[in-house]
Amino acid sequence: MGYHRPADLGTALEILSGQAPRLIAGGTDLFPAIEGPLQGEILDLTAIPELQGIRHTERGWRFGAAVKWAEIAAADLPPCFAALQQAARRIGGIQIQNSATLAGNLCNASPAADGVPPLQVLDAAIETASRSGSRMLPLAEFITGPRKTALKDGEMVIAVHVADRSAAGASAFEKLGARAHLVISIAMAAARVVLDGGRIARAAVSIGACSPVARRMPDFEAALAGAPASDLERLRPVLAQEAAARLSPLDDVRASAGYRTEMAVEITLRAVARAIGEAGETGDTGNAEGDCHGG
């Protein structure tokens, strides 16, 4: 039997360790990559209850690996997840969002994966499992390069976790493409801010599609911390300098490298501004402990 669709995690890990199958969840990356039928050993992850559901636990927020982007878009989540939800609505069309999964987007490890920057600004951690046990690793260590992850043979993603400390403030996602729907990003950015009165208490910023893996901007984040929420333009040079240093965009059919670097700055500032607007509106002043989960 070459196509396996187990209904429990144990069996899945058993198959995974034994037969080196190709994994399929939503199929939205796998099917386009093949012309013709799906052949060989296949492990289908969509019937495993442990990989499903979005819930808040004592450890924070847990998103099952096989949660679909449409579920994320429709979930009742606090404003810090707004960037993730906005990204969810821009991943392909509704048809794709109804099939494609959270972990699929991460494991496909495209430099232009729309899900990555919003999760980076949430300091997301990836829970993996194999027959020999499970481990948790930061998203930054999980995606190691274009189309590369830290997954070992026999290991798969179980869930994505966001700790309560990071589930604070409000966030926003900006995507730049050459058309309205169904578009691979030229550049994208996610920003999350926690306000303290008229000032930014802390911020997280990530830029995608401009480097092999989406990048956080720690210098800019440090500059944002304590800055007045009303004067972002002043910090443009800080971001521009950091973007030039940390990003290594491609010249390709979608845009030139120079344009991408410049746009990374532009849309990041827009994302930060929108996140500030959201944080202001929700009255979220997210204290240092960041207990702001409403779900």
Next chain:
Amino acid sequence: MADDGAMRASARLIVNGEAHLISAPPGRRLSEVLREDLGLRGTKLGCDAGDCGACTVLLEGRPVCACLVPLAQAEGREILTVEGLAQSGLEHLRRAFLAHGAAQCGICTPGMLMAAAALLHKNPHPTREEAAEALGGVLCRCTGYAKIIEAVCRANDPPARAESPEAGAAVGAGIERLDGRAKVDGSESYGADHVPEGVLMVRAIRSPHHHARFSFGDLEGWRKARPGIALVLTAADIPGRNRFGVIPAFADQPVLAEGEALFRGEAVALVVGEAEAVANFRAEDFPIAWEPLAAITDPAEALREGADLIHGERPGNILTKGRVCQGDPQAALAASAHLAAGEIETAFVEHAPIEPEAGVAWLEGEGEAPRLVIRACTQAPGMDRAECASILALPEERIRIITAATGGGFGTKLDLSVQPLIGLAALRTGRPCRMVYSRRESMASTTKRHPARMRARIGCDGAGRLTGMIFEGDFNTGAYASWGPTVAGRVPVHASGPYRVPHYRAEARAIHTHGPPSGAFRGFGVPQATIMQEVLFDDLALACGMDRLAFRLQNAMRDGDSTRTGQRLEAVGIRACLEALQAPWEAALAACREWNAARGRRRRGMGVASCWYGCGNTALPNPSTIRAGLTADGRLCLHQGAPDIGQGANTVIPQIFADALGLPVAQIELIGPDTALTPDAGKTSASRQTYVTGKAAMLCGQALRAMILRRLNLGEGARLSLEGGRIIAREGASEASLDPAQLPPGPWGYVLAAEESYDPPTTPLDENGQGAPYAVYGYGAQMAEVEVDMGTGQVRVRHIHAAHDLGRVINPILAEGQIEGGIAQGLGLALMEEYIPGRTENLHDYLIPTTGDMPRITPILIERPDPEGPFGARGLGEHVLIPTAPAILNAIRHASGARITRLPALPHRVLAAIREAGG
């Protein structure tokens, strides 16, 4: 090697409320299961990659792309397809699609309907924005989405009872498409949808290189090692002439390449066999050795002194040149008060019909000489037959071409694709043979819009009157001729636009490269040339301080003016089109000024551009023939051979015929297109069907009417009706009736029949391009309002007003649909479409507009009857996209200062141009 993934298992599916037990591999795509295992071919395939949404079905009520769902994930779950819409209470959605003209070619319609169904279940009265969002995952290449969104928003409104027009009232009525019902209920049969018993599949082996030599290994050994593979065919197996091309004098393209492939995607061999075996073999295993050779990809390289010749008999790699010359343009420019000059470069543009090429061929009839039937999507069944006859060494009467419902074409389905391949396979195997191009294969192997490099200089006097123009354009025609000569010929005739240019010289060259063959694409090069001309007109208007619309009006041709080819024209419609824009232009300019006064990040601007376009072949015969007859049992049959690729010939031709005859259009029984049943109505190309075939239909209707009235001894004024199988004629107080059952059978088995032809009266062009190349021209003008994000260079088109002179509007709903769809393609040309061989061979790297990219469109239909067209009608199909791109580019410049010299105007190019302009 055992292939476990292909092992069959049983799965239970609930499709449209009915349970099915399927025996198929669990990894099989749901789209294949529905279409091939359950025969539910209403679900269409456009890309097999989730990029186009044509295969959208509802899985537990949620829209998904069936091409991305493995059978295992659908097991035990409820699936709703287009065939099940009525039982799920959405018959009214289908009716709304029909009433609003939301289906053109109809290939995206099932996907649209299913995405809309999911929305309407939650939200019975969506806003336009909600509908656009919900349909954002389904691509349509015909409609520009306007009528689809309208139909979805109004699906739950009480239906307006559409009365079918009475006798004599069909022309001008916005009737539903006569072939529309099948498009909304999923029963329409496209190229890939007819599957005879015992069919074999055909798959092509294609060149992965732009230019390469190749040799085959042990083909027979390879075949024998693979059960289910029946045949491998190469150039050596072609019984006739291994050359094709739409213009016989230039036919240069091999059906299967002979030792050397000249472009990436060129077919070199065919594999024929059982479906699974043909789908499953690995292309890498096919015994062929490639030797890549140096490739010329840029026309400038091709023109370089000493460059290798792509076709030895074509010096300088120049396929053809076209030229139109009048007066002394050099002197006129030198004496001009104002001069504008510039260069513009455009890209390969892919037609991207949502239906990839597909068809099936079989043998019919017994004995020594069976007839080869080829049923495929096509724009040119008559040409298909002639070319296949030559390739397959058969007399034409032994080939029958049945035009399948064609899911969009826009010019690319004028050239042969699957036809000779499946024909050859069917002849060799004696079995039905079927071929369906993958999206990648379709994009790599079929024709493109010519990339153009154009230079022009235009002058005017101090009062803004045009003095002269010099235009030079090099068009990259790719590896084979296709329609390159037509582009080189049409461009110089049209490059002035519909304006008075007293001194003029325009030259165009079609230049070979190792690119995909550039062919016909809505406008044959005229859209590119118009960009050059209209952009420079803005420079001139600015230079002489004139309003840009006023500048165009002042220079627009008038009735009785002569063209640059010296042809005197009556009923010149351009002024009426420009005048119709005047009020909205002034209002929109004022609104832009007000918006921009806020000095925000987003700036708005307006642009305007015109078009003219000669309908029919350029100075060459292109007759159409229409036949109609009355059967002994009183049925009125119309043999309509003009391929309807979505533009509406199946509706418009009967409307014209009905009024010429004087019977209601609803009583017409439509036959064809099928070369065995319909006389040749020529190709669907050059905006010729409404005019040329329409005129033949008018003549045919008149002839049949005259025949009837003669028999009844009544005058021309009599009113006809067809009641209970009898023809009744009434004139004043007198009434007469004709019982067809009493008449002896005549030609084609009819008791009364007429067949009429029409060929546009044209004259050849001389060495200076002087002559009357077209008998009818159409005119239009469009104005675009855009918003430019000054920080990112992103452009959003907000509104387009499109005024087109149709001479006489045969069907306003279909005409508006043509306009909206043409604008979508013009917008794509302007802003996002760029085909790069080997790089953008799919619909996520090659971008066409989605619902969210389309502006509001206000069509303005103008009727200045043409003296030659049927009921005064002119062509429209290509005109509609010509002004769009230049209007958008002029609006971008007005908004932001950005002067775009390389298309498409992708955000990075716009931003760079804003910077260059100091913005």
